[in-house]
Amino acid sequence: MENVLRPVIVVGGSVMLTLLVGWAVDRLLRRVDGRHHETPLWGLLRRGRVPFQLVLCTAMLRGSYAQAKLLEEHSIGIGRILTLTLIGSTAWLVVRIAAAVVETSYTRYATAHRDPARVRRVRTQVSLIQRVVSAIVGVVAVAAMLLTFPAMRAAGASLLASAGVLGIVAGVAAQSTLSNLFAGLQIAFGDMVRLGDTVVVDGEWGTVDEITLTFLTVRTWDERRITMPVSYFTSKPFENWSRGSAQMTGIVFFHVDHSAPVEAMREKLRDILRECPAWDGRDYGLAVTDSTPNTMQVRALGTAKDADDIWTVRVTVRERMMRWLTEDHPYALPRVNTAGAAPPPGRTLQGPRRDQDSAATHSFEPPRTGTGRG
Numbered sequence: 001m002e003n004v005l006r007p008v009i010v011v012g013g014s015v016m017l018t019l020l021v022g023w024a025v026d027r028l029l030r031r032v033d034g035r036h037h038e039t040p041l042w043g044l045l046r047r048g049r050v051p052f053q054l055v056l057c058t059a060m061l062r063g064s065y066a067q068a069k070l071l072e073e074h075s076i077g078i079g080r081i082l083t084l085t086l087i088g089s090t091a092w093l094v095v096r097i098a099a100a101v102v103e104t105s106y107t108r109y110a111t112a113h114r115d116p117a118r119v120r121r122v123r124t125q126v127s128l129i130q131r132v133v134s135a136i137v138g139v140v141a142v143a144a145m146l147l148t149f150p151a152m153r154a155a156g157a158s159l160l161a162s163a164g165v166l167g168i169v170a171g172v173a174a175q176s177t178l179s180n181l182f183a184g185l186q187i188a189f190g191d192m193v194r195l196g197d198t199v200v201v202d203g204e205w206g207t208v209d210e211i212t213l214t215f216l217t218v219r220t221w222d223e224r225r226i227t228m229p230v231s232y233f234t235s236k237p238f239e240n241w242s243r244g245s246a247q248m249t250g251i252v253f254f255h256v257d258h259s260a261p262v263e264a265m266r267e268k269l270r271d272i273l274r275e276c277p278a279w280d281g282r283d284y285g286l287a288v289t290d291s292t293p294n295t296m297q298v299r300a301l302g303t304a305k306d307a308d309d310i311w312t313v314r315v316t317v318r319e320r321m322m323r324w325l326t327e328d329h330p331y332a333l334p335r336v337n338t339a340g341a342a343p344p345p346g347r348t349l350q351g352p353r354r355d356q357d358s359a360a361t362h363s364f365e366p367p368r369t370g371t372g373r374g
Contacts, residue, residue, distance in 0.1 A: 014061050017060065018060065022049055022053040025052065026046060039104055039107075041100060041101070041104040045100050048096035051093035051096055054089040055089045058089055059086055062082040062086055080149075083148055091138060094137050095134050095137055102129060105126065106126045109122050120194035120196045121194045124193075124195045127195065128212075131212060192233060193216070193240055194208065194211075195211060196242070197241075197242040197243070199239060199241065204220055206220035206221065207219050213230070216228060216229075216230050246305060248307055249302070249310070250303070250304065250314040251299060251300070252300045252301070252314050253298070253299055256295060256296060256332045259331055260298070260325075261329060261332065262288060264329070265298065265321070266286040272316065272317055273302050276317075278309035278310070278316070279304060279313055280304050280309070282303040283302075284301060286300045300321065302314075
């Protein structure tokens with residue numbers, strides 16, 4: 001009877017105590033979170049309930065397994081499994097706690113600062129720091145697991161002795177990976193590009209959607225995802241429309257006839273922008289920037305608070321201006337000139353030829369015929 005009750009008491013007691021402590025801690029965190037709405041820390045810590053219970057249960061089983069006297073012939077293997085589980089669950093719990101602390105710090109910073117550029121910069125740094133912490137904790141956990149095996153501890157000296165050679169080989173083999181890793185850190189703390197920035201890369205316009213230590217994802221306007229190594233942004237030029245202030249100036253070009261009413265177009269541009277909600281009211285303008293034998297180029301510009309609104313401003317101006325020209329000033333649209341050039345003032349189209357004929361007539365005098373005095 002004792003051989004049956006002992007394992008039940010040890011294992012069942014560990015499980016019941018784990019559930020009870022986990023429930024109590026969760027209730028405590030919920031109550032504290034209800035009292036302190038200004039910080040999400042306590043609510044985020046509740047995400048670590050499962051790894052916390054796993055750590056607690058595994059630790060109690062690992063410490064009391066010898067008293068359970070269950071499967072004693074496999075005690076070494078079971079003890080090693082419990083140790084590996086304890087290390088893994090501890091790493092899981094540490095990652096959850098670190099994520100909660102980092103997310104809370106970012107939330108407080110975003111609440112206290114209204115500058116979108118600074119908030120995106122901190123968000124990028126926080127995201128990469130969280131990934132670095134998770135990677136370090138994972139590597140330490142795997143190393144601790146490997147050191148639980150006697151064979152691995154015996155091989156540790158030889159591994160350390162050849163660490164220099166292995167480091168050189170690994171550095172050469174993983175040169176691209178290491179460059180991307182350092183490029184990711186450079187992007188995080190060098191403030192080159194941030195999450196949410198509007199960028200133009202290889203002619204593609206989009207928003208930075210994800211940044212990791214090795215790659216970066218750009219979400220285009222048509223919902224495509226462009227993934228590229230982060231080393232691209234440290235070695236090649238690219239456009240960052242969100243760098244500094246998010247305000248932008250949009251430009252629309254029109255090709256019109258030389259007789260187009262430029263002043264009326266300028267007034268129409270003002271009316272269009274006043275009716276466009278995306279225009280921020282900072283500036284507008286219209287000017288003739290170039291001319292060709294058949295057309296002249298007119299540039300219209302307007303301002304907006306960010307890249308999304310400037311796109312709306314540009315398409316609105318282009319659409320309504322072209323419709324206005326078509327309906328009210330059709331003569332201002334580009335035309336293919338097939339007629340001859342207009343003659344200079346005072347001359348007709350065949351003026352030079354007539355002048356030549358006239359000159360020839362005046363230079364020739366017919367012989368006079370008459371009776372002369374005799």
